[in-house]
Amino acid sequence: MLKLLEIELRKLLPYRSFWAAVLAYALLMPGLFISLYRLGVNVRGLQLDFNFYNFPEVWHNTTFIASWFNILLYFFVLLVVTNEYQFRTVRQNVIDGLSRWQYLGGKVMLMLLFAIGSTALVSVLGWLCGMFLSETQNTAQMFVKTEYIGLYFVQLLGYLSFALLVGTLVRKQGMSIVIFLGYSLVFETILRYRILPSEWGLGPYLPLQALGAVIPNPLLASFGGPPANYDLKIVGVSAAYSVLFILITGFVLNRRDL
């Protein structure tokens, strides 16, 4: 398996777009966190002051904000996957001696690496924010709610697996982005709220609905909404979707002429 990762890294490390994405990611995410420090919102004369960075809420808040940012990673996975079709290098890789499952294995390893890297970055940033940008010195609570880091990982891996599947099915770069966005923003929303009868209760378990709900929005509670607790059932379903997306990708890859 490490051998497969080595092959992927040989393809990726000299790739400029990769470093551009890494740089953008590693600079913009801390930038975003800092810019949200002591955010004040004035809603109809009502002054709301947020501080996202008090322990233990910092874990929930930072992972939630970071998850919005991960669209960059989804697009990068789409790019990497569709590139292999555009350059016809997936065909060459198989001719050279990879089995199709090994080829898939390499891509999954790469996604794991991205997900682990991103999760590590968020953990470090979350901890730094909690240490230096919080208003309370509530460090006794430092390790409470750290499970949000795990949730972040599950969610990210789910999205990346979805990008892998879409990229493999569509093969064309531009089209895959259109379909990725169209499915996630439009199709599932219509399916959930307009087509599926709500009494079936299936809507929340549609793939991207479930993935989107892994880390519930913590800000609603600040506006007096219900407390945002995560739902283990949703988390489990999301993890299962990752496996499913990867398996479907494998079956598609195995049946197809390259």
Add this chain to the structure above:
Amino acid sequence: MSTLEIRSLSKRFGKLQAVHSLDLTVQPGNIYGILGPNGSGKTTTLGMILGVIRPDTGTYQWFGQPESHLARRRIGVLLETPNFYPYLSAEKNLQVVASIKGCGTSRIEAVLKQVGLYERRKTPFRTYSLGMRQRLALAAALLPDPEVLVLDEPTNGLDPQGIADVRQIIQQTGQQGKTIILASHILDEVEKICTQVAIMKRGQLLASGDISQVLQAENRILVASDNLNALRQALTGRPGIETVRTQGALLELVISGTPDPAALNRMLLDQGIVLSHLQVQRKGLEETFLELVAEDVKTA
């Protein structure tokens, strides 16, 4: 043990039967030429035995083993178009190939020199000309010092020097006792290099086997004497001689069966005709190829 054994391999693209129940055996050390008009299914066949096109039916075995990606690591391949990462240099692209093949990077410099790309090894593949791309693909095929080379139109886009280089590489590799499977349209090239040929048309084999057998299908003898008319009369209608044609100062005899120039000479001498020219001529590969392909059209 055969190097490659193909058993009734078939592939259909929609309505089009690209390869139809194809059988082929390649023995170790063969230099096997695969010929056929455009669209006859050569690339499709090679794609199937290299694991990128899924056959509808049929099987193949490399080195007597069931189908496996591991066999492909022992094969050097140039299939149709060079496929590389455009942003990677020649060197880096070959490193990717080496890590997939598990063959180490020590030969990279040697193969780049062999195909004349060493000076440009650091520039990205994207900037290469058509011929340079083809050269890199050849370098990739040679990289693992493979037991078997599969080359699909390897001279595509190459300059005369490049074509000569490819011929030399193939001959050298063949002399080392390695097996080569070569699909090509350059027939005199194939005739010079190959020991076996298969001729395909519309996904089927028209002929296959040792090149001498395939070419022997019909033989001709060229004769001349001082009195061409007497000679023609003596030969016309003889059993074993199908046609007699005038070719300038010579007569061309199409012989059915194996030609026996000694018997012919004796027979004519008995009749008092002395030959000033006697030459057995095999049909060239090009002619055989064109006739086989055309015949099929008539019968189809």
